[in-house]
Amino acid sequence: MKLIFNQLTDMEIYGWEAFIGDWLFIFSFAFLALEFLRYGLREKMSWGLIGDVFTNYITLGAFIGINYLIIGGFYVGVFFYVSEYAIWTIETNWATVAICIILADIMYYWQHRFAHRVNVAWATHTVHHSSPHFNISVAYRFGPLDGVLPLPFYIPLVLLGFNPFVVFFAEMFVQLYQTLLHTEGFGKFPRIIEKVMNTPSHHRVHHGSNNKYLDKNYGGIFIIWDRMFGTFAEEKEEVVYGLVTPIKRNDPFSAFFHGFYRLGQKVFYTKGLFNKIGCLIMPPGWEPAHQKRQIKQ
Amino acid sequence: MPSFKQTVAGIAVSTVIVIGGAYMAYEMPSISEYVVSYDSSSSNAATVSEIVRETPEFGDVATNPVSGSDLSFTIHGIERSYGKVIVMVYGDEDSYRNYDPNGLLAYEELSINSGTVTVSFENIGEGPFAITFFQDEDGNGDLTLQGEYPIEGYGGSGMKTPYSEPSFEKASVGLGSHNFKMHYLK
Numbered sequence: 001m002k003l004i005f006n007q008l009t010d011m012e013i014y015g016w017e018a019f020i021g022d023w024l025f026i027f028s029f030a031f032l033a034l035e036f037l038r039y040g041l042r043e044k045m046s047w048g049l050i051g052d053v054f055t056n057y058i059t060l061g062a063f064i065g066i067n068y069l070i071i072g073g074f075y076v077g078v079f080f081y082v083s084e085y086a087i088w089t090i091e092t093n094w095a096t097v098a099i100c101i102i103l104a105d106i107m108y109y110w111q112h113r114f115a116h117r118v119n120v121a122w123a124t125h126t127v128h129h130s131s132p133h134f135n136i137s138v139a140y141r142f143g144p145l146d147g148v149l150p151l152p153f154y155i156p157l158v159l160l161g162f163n164p165f166v167v168f169f170a171e172m173f174v175q176l177y178q179t180l181l182h183t184e185g186f187g188k189f190p191r192i193i194e195k196v197m198n199t200p201s202h203h204r205v206h207h208g209s210n211n212k213y214l215d216k217n218y219g220g221i222f223i224i225w226d227r228m229f230g231t232f233a234e235e236k237e238e239v240v241y242g243l244v245t246p247i248k249r250n251d252p253f254s255a256f257f258h259g260f261y262r263l264g265q266k267v268f269y270t271k272g273l274f275n276k277i278g279c280l281i282m283p284p285g286w287e288p289a290h291q292k293r294q295i296k297q
Numbered sequence: 298m299p300s301f302k303q304t305v306a307g308i309a310v311s312t313v314i315v316i317g318g319a320y321m322a323y324e325m326p327s328i329s330e331y332v333v334s335y336d337s338s339s340s341n342a343a344t345v346s347e348i349v350r351e352t353p354e355f356g357d358v359a360t361n362p363v364s365g366s367d368l369s370f371t372i373h374g375i376e377r378s379y380g381k382v383i384v385m386v387y388g389d390e391d392s393y394r395n396y397d398p399n400g401l402l403a404y405e406e407l408s409i410n411s412g413t414v415t416v417s418f419e420n421i422g423e424g425p426f427a428i429t430f431f432q433d434e435d436g437n438g439d440l441t442l443q444g445e446y447p448i449e450g451y452g453g454s455g456m457k458t459p460y461s462e463p464s465f466e467k468a469s470v471g472l473g474s475h476n477f478k479m480h481y482l483k
């Protein structure tokens with residue numbers, strides 16, 4: 001008990017965050033090697049797949065670049081600014097960190113659902129979904145503004161009194177758990193786990209373009225939020241990965257910018273200001289009532 | 298796809314869980330692993346009526362009952378056992394802003410016995426008060442900096458993070474009992 005309630009300093013939290021994040025990144029390469037072996041054994045190895053892995057890590061590089069240059073400082077600044085107005089002061093120990101992770105997981109659910117159902121947010125998140133494959137390298141495939149999107153969703157946690165460092169840690173922890181779900185290497189876990197936790201099976205569904213699988217399983221660590229809020233689907237038929245309208249080219253540049261390119265096109269060709277705004281804030285498949293043109297996802 | 302109603306209900310449920318969870322976390326105090334013996338040489342000036350030293354148990358965060366005419370507070374999260382905690386209470390904005398020793402309403406040096414120290418002041422006036430404190434680990438009587446950053450523990454009323462520099466207004470507290478946190482950058 002004592003250990004759980006021991007006071008932690010900001011630097012300790014930051015240290016753990018860096019430690020877990022870095023080792024998971026290294027682990028992901030080892031895991032990717034195993035996945036390649038598996039693809040090889042099933043004779044699914046192709047240049048397309050290798051190119052996709054390449055694209056995934058290039059988008060990661062671009063994402064880190066953007067975060068480092070623009071978003072990072074802004075994000076930290078906003079958190080510390082907001083923390084001045086926090087209603088409570090919550091101590092930092094492993095017990096409160098654990099609570100923060102659970103709450104961050106709910107916030108992740110809503111942020112993720114928002115990213116799928118509001119077209120302007122989808123323009124960046126679509127990058128992550130544009131790979132026609134599913135392995136751990138896809139977890140590192142990011143869109144240009146994937147780093148800003150979560151900000152408004154985690155501010156409430158800082159406002160309630162969690163230390164900004166703890167909120168960063170919790171966000172990161174949810175993200176890292178998510179990373180581990182990107183694999184075809186595991187079937188299903190025992191039922192009790194599949195009931196409560198998000199698993200590779202549930203997350204494969206999330207990456208499916210099958211009709212039954214669209215807009216399902218937004219969860220981060222726990223799948224219970226999807227079950228509670230009506231967005232859960234079980235993995236039954238074989239998953240077809242990628243977008244409803246697949247990207248034509250899978251090079252890093254096209255993959256990274258296709259979301260905003262498609263959004264820009266849609267806004268440009270839609271007539272009327274209200275309809276243009278609709279293109280930004282409505283779900284991806286939305287079309288103004290009188291327009292017959294079809295652009296999907 | 299969930300209906301609009303379901304979505305609104307979902308957001309409402311999530312809000313309740315998040316606020317409830319945060320409140321639970323707020324009710325969980327940290328404890329410190331350092332427990333050193335009580336230093337009887339600690340100064341007990343006339344204004345200090347009571348120095349309570351204890352490690353908080355789970356659940357008892359907030360209030361030690363004190364009479365309404367006292368200013369009392371507990372500093373949580375003391376991680377290192379050396380030195381004394383120096384506490385300063387200001388009653389006006391100018392002295393607070395300039396750290397003016399002549400404008401102090403009260404000054405105390407408290408020895409460290411566990412992860413928390415509690416102090417209460419009688420007959421200190423009506424308030425509002427602004428409080429600052431630091432852990433004088435090297436015993437030089439001052440908060441030691443390395444460059445711009447303190448290398449000793451520090452904190453004060455109205456400080457939500459180690460980087461807060463609250464105004465007198467934001468730092469103000471009234472009579473009664475309060476909880477503050479010691480911050481460490483190093």
Ligand SMILES: [Zn+2]
Pocket residue numbers: 112116125129206
């Ligand atoms: Zn998604």
